[in-house]
Amino acid sequence: MSSACTYNPGCVLQKASELPMIIRAVYPGSFDPVTNGHIDLIQRSAALFDHVIVAILKNTSKIPLFSVEERIEMLRSSIGNLDNVCVEAFEGLLVDFVQKVGASVIVRGIRAVSDYEYELQMALMNRRLCNKVETVFMLPAEAYSFLSSKLVKEIAELGGDINGLVPPDVERRVRAKFRSQIST
Numbered sequence: 349m350s351s352a353c354t355y356n357p358g359c360v361l362q363k364a365s366e367l368p369m370i371i372r373a374v375y376p377g378s379f380d381p382v383t384n385g386h387i388d389l390i391q392r393s394a395a396l397f398d399h400v401i402v403a404i405l406k407n408t409s410k411i412p413l414f415s416v417e418e419r420i421e422m423l424r425s426s427i428g429n430l431d432n433v434c435v436e437a438f439e440g441l442l443v444d445f446v447q448k449v450g451a452s453v454i455v456r457g458i459r460a461v462s463d464y465e466y467e468l469q470m471a472l473m474n475r476r477l478c479n480k481v482e483t484v485f486m487l488p489a490e491a492y493s494f495l496s497s498k499l500v501k502e503i504a505e506l507g508g509d510i511n512g513l514v515p516p517d518v519e520r521r522v523r524a525k526f527r528s529q530i531s532t
């Protein structure tokens with residue numbers, strides 16, 4: 349049978365049934381802290397893939413505002429009842445973690461053209477490290493195209509309003525973190 353498939357819904361269905369596979373994706377990042385842009389992307393990924401593992405990098409080079417444990421708690425409290433999403437921490441190479449958890453896809457968000465160059469470099473390097481893992485770029489809602497964890501921290505530190513940029517639990521914790529930093 350020819351594998352060429354012109355417009356023919358029956359053919360498309362047949363091909364899909366030949367591939368009864370579960371696709372597990374890893375959405376990696378620092379999440380210091382998780383923003384509403386990250387949550388938007390997690391929700392979109394959860395609708396697209398069978399399982400999504402949100403993977404927090406235990407970064408040794410950057411000094412984070414929140415510990416890995418705090419970041420895990422914030423992500424878990426923000427994800428709500430998405431039952432095909434879980435949160436884990438990882439260290440070492442991302443592609444090693446992806447394979448260890450049986451995933452085949454890395455999800456990365458692209459907010460603007462300026463993100464693309466860095467993301468392309470990472471995706472191609474990850475492909476060189478492991479050809480079996482594909483990177484999928486996803487777009488967050490336009491409303492979050494200017495949002496980053498770095499800006500959230502900067503605004504909060506300077507006493508600005510971060511309401512609507514991060515989940516409520518995260519907003520409370522970010523404020524508390526800067527209050528405690530001021531008082532120490």
Ligand code: PNS
Binds near residue numbers: 470
């Ligand atoms: O939220 P971030 O800081 O943009 O996420 C960057 C992250 C965690 C995806 C990246 O730093 C990473 O994958 N680090 C793990 C180490 C690794 O695999 N490095 C080679 C990547 S090409």
